[in-house]
Amino acid sequence: MSDSTKPPHLSDHGEHALPDDSQTxxxxxxxxxxxxxxxxxxxxxxxxxxxxxxxxxxxxxxxxxxxxxxxxxxTYFNIDGITAFHAWWGFGAFALVVLAGWPLGRLMRRDEDYYKDEAEPAGEEPHE
Known part of the structure; x- marks a missing residue:
């Protein structure tokens, strides 16, 4: 996408434009x-x-x-009888999963030019 074009769902200022609701x-x-x-x-x-x-x-x-x-x-254990234990446990598990996603994403991420083929320009297919 060139610099002069913008996605159709964004206004001139980069804000989300209201969708056309004529078909709604x-x-x-x-x-x-x-x-x-x-x-x-x-x-x-x-x-x-x-x-x-x-x-x-x-x-x-x-x-x-x-x-x-x-x-x-x-309760099965003494700690799960504490007030709001399940709320804190859920928040901690959620935070752990989110924080574990960052190093996992870095580990699995590919370089931006991973699919780039030096022999042909990007966006063009070879003709036979």
Missing amino acids: SPVAKVLFGWTSKPWTGRVLFILLGVVSLGLVLVEPLLEVMAGEGHHFRH
Whole structure:
């Protein structure tokens, strides 16, 4: 792609242009139109944080309501009975997988000119 051309989904300033919705059905606009709004990502992130925090705060209440000698969850080890243990365990596992991806990506990445054939210019096929 040359410098003078730009991808069709970007505006002149490099921002995402709104898609042409002339072919979109009215039902699809009602059901999924909110996904193209600029506030969608921020609202979903805040909503996920509020729900997660709420679940962590409700956990000790459930333990108290279970009564003496009873537990609302069945633990196998002492550590998994800690409040919000599963939230921290999930976050740690996610972070480990993401961080392990960086060295793995470097290990498996090929050079940019891996497929470049010095005998023929790029983008041209040989004619027989």
